[in-house]
Amino acid sequence: MKEPVLIGNGQGFWGDSIDAPVKLMHDGPIHYVTLDYLAEVTMSIMQRQKQRNPSRGYATDFVHLMKETLSAIVEKDIKVIASAGGVNPEACREAVFEVARELGLTGLKIGIVEGDDILATLPELMQSGAEFNHLENGEPLSLVQDKVLSANVYISSLPIAEALEQGAQVIITGRATDPGLVLAPLVHEFGWRADDWDRLAAGTIAGHILECGAQATGGNFSRWWEVPNYAQIGYPIVEAYSDGTFIVTKHPGTGGMVTIDTVSEQIVYEMGDPKNYISPDVCVDFTTIELEEVGKDRVKVSGIKGMPSTDFYKVSLSYLNGYKASGTLTISGPQAYEKAQKCAEIVWQRLKDAGFTFDDTNSEYLGLNSCHAEINPIPEQVNEVVLRLSARDVNPDKITRFGKEIAPLITNGPPGVTGFAGGRPKPQEIVAYWPALIDKSLVETSVTVEEV
Amino acid sequence: MKKIRLLELAHARSGDKGDSSNVGLLANNEAAYEIIQDQVTAERVKRHFGSIVKGKVDCYELPNLLCLNFILHDSLGGGGSESLRNDAQGKTHGQALLLMEIDVPDDFETT
Numbered sequence: 035m036k037e038p039v040l041i042g043n044g045q046g047f048w049g050d051s052i053d054a055p056v057k058l059m060h061d062g063p064i065h066y067v068t069l070d071y072l073a074e075v076t077m078s079i080m081q082r083q084k085q086r087n088p089s090r091g092y093a094t095d096f097v098h099l100m101k102e103t104l105s106a107i108v109e110k111d112i113k114v115i116a117s118a119g120g121v122n123p124e125a126c127r128e129a130v131f132e133v134a135r136e137l138g139l140t141g142l143k144i145g146i147v148e149g150d151d152i153l154a155t156l157p158e159l160m161q162s163g164a165e166f167n168h169l170e171n172g173e174p175l176s177l178v179q180d181k182v183l184s185a186n187v188y189i190s191s192l193p194i195a196e197a198l199e200q201g202a203q204v205i206i207t208g209r210a211t212d213p214g215l216v217l218a219p220l221v222h223e224f225g226w227r228a229d230d231w232d233r234l235a236a237g238t239i240a241g242h243i244l245e246c247g248a249q250a251t252g253g254n255f256s257r258w259w260e261v262p263n264y265a266q267i268g269y270p271i272v273e274a275y276s277d278g279t280f281i282v283t284k285h286p287g288t289g290g291m292v293t294i295d296t297v298s299e300q301i302v303y304e305m306g307d308p309k310n311y312i313s314p315d316v317c318v319d320f321t322t323i324e325l326e327e328v329g330k331d332r333v334k335v336s337g338i339k340g341m342p343s344t345d346f347y348k349v350s351l352s353y354l355n356g357y358k359a360s361g362t363l364t365i366s367g368p369q370a371y372e373k374a375q376k377c378a379e380i381v382w383q384r385l386k387d388a389g390f391t392f393d394d395t396n397s398e399y400l401g402l403n404s405c406h407a408e409i410n411p412i413p414e415q416v417n418e419v420v421l422r423l424s425a426r427d428v429n430p431d432k433i434t435r436f437g438k439e440i441a442p443l444i445t446n447g448p449p450g451v452t453g454f455a456g457g458r459p460k461p462q463e464i465v466a467y468w469p470a471l472i473d474k475s476l477v478e479t480s481v482t483v484e485e486v
Numbered sequence: 487m488k489k490i491r492l493l494e495l496a497h498a499r500s501g502d503k504g505d506s507s508n509v510g511l512l513a514n515n516e517a518a519y520e521i522i523q524d525q526v527t528a529e530r531v532k533r534h535f536g537s538i539v540k541g542k543v544d545c546y547e548l549p550n551l552l553c554l555n556f557i558l559h560d561s562l563g564g565g566g567s568e569s570l571r572n573d574a575q576g577k578t579h580g581q582a583l584l585l586m587e588i589d590v591p592d593d594f595e596t597t
Contacts, residue, residue: 075567170504249499256497256584295497295512298551302510304501305555308548321548355568396563396570404571405578407538409585424570465567467504 036065038273038280039223041216041240045069045116046247048076048093054247054269055099059106062285064271068215069116070245071096077209078183078352078465080120081153091122092206097129100204104130105137107203115194115215119206121151121184126206127484134486142486145202147193149479150209152349152472153185159476166349166470175470181353183465187472188348190314191237192228193479194218200483209350211313213241216272224276234316235340236278239323242311243282243300243335244270250282250300252290263289279336281328292331310341314348314474317341346471355466356393357433358426361440362400364453366418373448374399374421380447381423381439390435394426420453426464433461487589494596496522498580505565506541506557507576509583513552514596522554523547525588531556534586535579556583 042064044055048071058067071093084091096118100107107114119126123146134142152159156179160166166175175182186209195218197205207215217237220226226233243250250270252261261267268288274280282297284290301323305311308320317340324337365374378397385391398404400420402412425436437458444451492498492511495518500509511526513519528545535543541559548555562576563569573579 254499256493256499256580298512298553299497299499299510301551302508302512302548302553302555303499304503305508305510306503306557308546308555321550323550325551358567358570360570394564394570398572400572405573406582406585408536409534409538409582422572426568426570467566469504 035223038275039066039219040064040271040273041066041068041219041244042269042271043068043070043216043244043247044269045071046245046249047073048095050247052095052099056103057288058269058271058285059103059110059112061268061288064112066113066115066219068244069096069114069118070212070215071116071118072120072209074350074352074467075465077121077186077350080122081184084122089125092120092126092129093118096126097133100130100133104133104139108139108142113198113219114204115207115218116205117207117210117215119146119208121208123148123206123208130204130206131486140486142204143202143483144486145197145200145205145481145483147189147197147205147207147210147479147481149477150187150189151185152187152477153182156182156185159472162476164472164476166351166472169469169471175351175468178353178468181355183352183354185349185351187477188314188350189477189479190214191218191221193481195221196481197483198222200481202483212245213238213313214315216241216244217315220274229342231316231340231342232338233278235318236280236338237274238313238316238318239301239335239338240272240274240280243297244272246300246303248290249303250297251284251292252296255296255299257295261291265289278338279334282333282335283331292333294325294327294333297325297333297335312344314343316343345474347474347477349470349472351468351470352465353468355464356426356428357430357461358424358464359433359437359459359461360422360424361437361459362420362422362453363440363443363451364418364420365448365451367450370416370419370450371399371402371412373450374419377421377443377447377451378423380443385436385439388435390432392425392427392432392436396424398422430461437461488592488594489587490590490596491584492522492526492586492588493584496584498583500576500578500580502562502565502575505562506559507561507579509556509558509579511554511556511583516552519549519552521588521590526554526586528556531558531583535561535582
């Protein structure tokens with residue numbers, strides 16, 4: 035058993051910094067590096083990829099990262115836990131094994147956790163009583179069942195801990211919870227019981243603080259002007275102890291900062307009822323969290339109370355819900371805002387005249403009020419404004435037609451219009467999100483560890 | 487009394503949950519926490535956001551973090567990939583709340 039256990043998160047989402055995980059491994063001591071690659075939309079994209087090619091459907095960025103770091107991972111005995119498996123953890127493992135063989139590495143054990151992907155068994159599950167009613171509005175899944183693109187259970191940290199028990203150095207999961215990637219190594223190292231609610235809660239909070247990467251170390255911090263050296267911002271690390279306390283920090287010499295204020299902002303990120311944060315492992319009371327600054331860039335977290343987990347897993351389903359497109363034009367010079375409003379009026383009028391109406395449309399004035407509406411007044415004179423027009427409809431042909439109506443304004447509308455680059459906006463699929471619950475007894479996860 | 491903006495005595499972060507956003511408003515100290523508890527009510531937040539928030543606003547208290555957590559229901563134009571809004575995930579709602587004006591005593595010192 036190591037104590038403290040050092041865990042860093044180098045990837046808050048697919049698209050986060052590609053250098054951050056490498057720096058976590060090289061800029062200071064670390065035992066575990068966690069990497070989160072999945073979002074609801076990602077799962078549906080991966081299902082499509084897998085349907086076209088059975089050997090795809092996972093986060094290929096992770097394989098590139100392994101090419102760069104696997105030798106160092108083995109040399110330094112760092113363990114990596116990544117939700118990079120998407121809807122095909124087995125293929126992801128095979129790709130990493132291929133990297134290991136190219137690098138001449140032997141004896142590397144890679145574990146995969148499966149069982150979260152229930153797309154194929156959805157009809158059977160519904161026959162055996164699972165309802166998958168929408169978690170927020172209670173609507174039955176039958177409304178959209180024929181349009182479902184992906185269905186994944188947020189599994190607990192236990193199968194990940196099991197893979198560690200079996201000696202895996204790299205663990206690839208599908209749809210695990212983000213905090214679970216961090217809780218799992220703590221369960222493994224400290225032998226926390228599955229009903230040790232306070233410690234499981236503590237490990238879950240550690241994971242929650244880490245899950246969005248640099249959002250705990252100065253990223254997205256309100257008083258941004260206080261944050262040193264954003265360019266080289268360090269990603270967050272916890273030093274965790276067996277009693278459930280931990281210290282949030284980052285590698286020495288990196289940019290950013292760790293203070294009570296940067297950590298507490300991340301704690302409240304995407305929070306609902308603070309007294310009942312539900313994960314598959316435990317329910318957590320956020321009002322019990324105590325923070326204390328114990329050094330420069332060191333915040334101690336303690337006091338966390340947990341409650342028994344529920345009998346349900348959360349399920350993330352996605353379904354195709356129409357198409358949308360957005361296009362922008364820059365409007366400059368005298369009366370820029372008035373001209374932009376006129377441009378919007380012209381576009382919607384022309385589409386209407388051509389016989390096209392849409393399920394939803396939106397006209398926004400970037401630079402003036404697209405984010406904060408009427409909270410702040412618009413200045414009387416603005417130098418320029420970006421007009422952003424958007425449309426949504428079940429019929430992609432109508433969205434294609436909308437996309438053709440923006441560029442003409444450069445020559446057949448008001449003056450001072452520019453910035454139409456990148457061609458006509460094309461219809462994008464709208465992948466809508468359908469959260470639901472499933473009884474834990476209906477889900478079976480599996481762990482396999484193999485050696486190259 | 488004088489008017490100041492929330493950003494002078496608090497900080498905030500926002501994120502999304504479906505078609506709702508949450509804004510965690512964190513006071514800079516105990517005195518500031520008392521002021522925001524008193525003045526930054528759910529009703530006031532609903533009015534502040536105007537046309538952005540179509541639904542109700544709920545408020546939860548976290549005294550341990552000097553925090554009020556507001557849930558802004560139906561505030562993202564459908565949320566996630568369904569929304570046509572530039573800020574489909576409420577990423578900027580925290581900054582928007584910090585623009586709210588509140589009353590403080592003339593001798594109130596911001597930190």
